[in-house]
Amino acid sequence: MHPDYVVxxxxxxGLRAAIELAVGGQVLVIAKDSLRESSSEYAQGGIAAAVSDDDEVALHEHDTLLAGDGLCDPAAVHILVEHGPEAIEELIGWGAEFDREGSKLAFAREGAHSRSRVLHAHGDSTGQEIARTLYRKAASLPNVAFRSYASVSDLCVDDEEVTGVTVHDGAGRTAIPARAVLLATGGLGQIYRDTTNPAVATGDGVAIAYRAGAVIGDIEFVQFHPTALHVEGAPSFLLSEALRGEGAYLRNSAGERFMHRYHEMGELAPRDVVSRAIFAEMQKTGAPHVFLDLTHLAPGRVQSRFPRIYETCLAYGVDLARDPAPIHPAAHYAMGGVKTDLDGRTNLRRLYAAGEVACTGVHGANRLASNSLLEGCVFGARAGKSMLAWSTHSDRAHLLTARVEPGPDERVRTIASQYCGIVRDADGLRRAIAELQALPPTNMGTVAGLIARCGLAREESRGGHYRSDYPNKRPVAVHSNVRQGQDVWFA
Ligand SMILES: Cc1cc2nc3c(=O)[nH]c(=O)nc-3n(C[C@H](O)[C@H](O)[C@H](O)COP(=O)(O)OP(=O)(O)OC[C@H]3O[C@@H](n4cnc5c(N)ncnc54)[C@H](O)[C@@H]3O)c2cc1C
Known part of the structure; x- marks a missing residue:
């Protein structure tokens, strides 16, 4: 296989970038599982964009900056929201079917949004609809090929220039040279014991890029989704924020609503606030969960508006129309990642990153709900466009010899969950670093170690990073950076 570009x-x-790249040469899209196994496929609530009659791009921008808690890159946020309406139009043009009320697009409200601006598809299958649309478009282009069940283990690098990737599949290990490589490997939720993320979200892109010498930014900011199902033997299935937008209540184990004690917006407070409130209630009562209650909604509403969530919960023995669902916070989204500029470029030549694996600065310390599908569309396209600048192969392609042995990822999950979770402190983070260092190296161990090191260095509480020993915010918001062989630095 001799592609010009590897995604x-x-x-x-990745799919959005591949569509852009197809005009420049042969594109190979690689996925370590089936092509449909990704966080995108499971995204429920929707995609945010200022499209409705009572909305404005400036309001979406303001909400995103506010949620980011002082750490967003305003230029990146501006690009995200300004190109939002155009991204939606493009998806519709390619066949995406968003839900409508009559002939007009329907918009849902989610936490920390000042307007109802979240478009959704088939009720709660928005990510699946967008991924399906982009896949169909990419697969229709003669220059785009796909390889599933192939895991990229490392980048080929020579003198800070990326020349290709090494791939493991059933046939063994091969090197694929390329003019430029895009990392679009998604999130890292699997380093925690409780996560809403699918099994593929093991932070590979961050670990691979870090080993190759890329700068990793703001990796200590991990968003815990407040409402994941907590039923013995079931995965931490996400109960979308849109349920609270629809009027769901949070109740503690005594049956009391409690969110108004923590934030004036009650159940619709920003995610980090709701997660910490639930964590505090669980600690107070000793219960392993609180409850999300939809039983007061109009008869049939849950089933019609959230069919996939309703059916999944029913399969785990919870009838959302009749029973309050036991829920707890679970690791959900990585705000930081491989540091890029506004066009997806990293500090290594010919290496790009887009989507959840990247740190573009759009989310700052805390992502606004439903902004990440939009980020994938807008910044995936920008990265693809800017990769086209590489019109020749590097003549220095050779293999990186680094090899990662499979290792004890269960232990990593325990350490990350215990010491790098919703509430952190110096003792725990130091312990995490020491215990992770004692384990054989794995991608998940590398990523957990980076979160612990950056979390220890950040002596404040901001957005998704809460330190019980430093509960206040520092007056000036700074970004963390970490690179192989160097200490964490802030800028
Ligand atoms: C349950 C759930 C609900 C969500 N709901 C919403 C929502 O409503 N709205 C919203 O905006 N966001 C939502 N999010 C977040 C959003 O879905 C993700 O941030 C976004 O889809 C990430 O897209 P991506 O293209 O960056 O990565 P993904 O969609 O996760 O794709 C990653 C790809 O990388 C591949 N990969 C990973 N490692 C390797 C490797 N080593 N080698 C080869 N391939 C590899 C995977 O196989 C996969 O194909 C949700 C997330 C989850 C988990």
Whole structure:
């Protein structure tokens, strides 16, 4: 296989970039599982864009900056929201079917949004609809090929220039040279014991890029989704924020609503606030969960508006129309990642990153709900466009010899969950670093170690990073950076 461009990941970001790249040469999209196994496929609530009659791009921008808690890159946020309406139009043009009320698009409200601006598809299958649309478009282009069940293990690098990737599949290990490589490997939720993320979200892109010498930014900011199902033997299935937008209540184990004690917006407070409130209630009562209650909604509403969530919960023995669902917070989204500029470029020549694996600065310390599918579309396209600048292969392609042995990822999950979770402190983070260092190296161990090191260095609480020993915010918001062989630095 001799592609011109390699895209690692077949979620929204990778697929959107591949469509752009197809005009410049042969594109190979690689996915380590089936092409449909990605966070994009499971995204429920929707995609945010200022499209409705009572909305404005400036309001979407303001909400995104506010949620980011001082750490967003305003230029990146501006690009995201300004190109939002155009991205939606493009998806519709390619066949995406968003839900409508009559002939007009329907918009849902989600936490920390000042307007109802979240478009959704088939009720709660928005990511699946967008991924399906982008896949169909990419697969229709003669220059785009796909390889599933192939795992990229490392980048080929020579003198800070990326020349290709090494891939493991059933046939063994091969090197694929390329003019430029895009990392679109998604998130890292699997380093935690409780996560809403699918099994492929093991932070590979961050670990691979870090080993190759890329700068990793703001990796200590991990968003915990407040409402994941907590039923013995079931995965931490996400109960979308749109349920609270629809009027669901949070109740503690005594049956009391409690969110108004923590934030004036009650159940619709920003995610980090709701997660910490639930965590505090669980600690107070000793219960392993609180409850999300939809039983007061109009008869049939849950089933019609959230069919996939309703059916999944029913399969785990919870009838949302009749029973309050036991829920707890679970690791959901990585705000930081491989540091890029506004066109997806990293500090290594010919290496790009887009989507959840990237740190573009659009989410700052805390992502606004439903902004990540949009980020994948907008910044995936920008990265694809800017990769086209590489019109020749590097003549220095050779293999990186680094090899990662499979290792004890269960232990990593325990350490990350215990010490790098919703509430952190110096003792725990130091312990995490020491215990992770004692384990054989794995991608998940590398990523957990980076979160612990950056979390220890950030002596404040901001957005998704809460330190019980430093509960206040520092007056000036700074970004963390970490690179192989160097200490964490802030800028
Ligand atoms: C349950 C759930 C609900 C969500 N709901 C919403 C929502 O409503 N709205 C919203 O905006 N966001 C939502 N999110 C977040 C959003 O879905 C993700 O941030 C986004 O889809 C990430 O897209 P991506 O293209 O960056 O990565 P993904 O869609 O995760 O794709 C990653 C791809 O990389 C591949 N990959 C990973 N490692 C390797 C490797 N080593 N080698 C080869 N391939 C590799 C995977 O196989 C996969 O194809 C949700 C997330 C989850 C988990």
């Amino acid at each position: 690692v990941g077949a979620g929204v970001a």
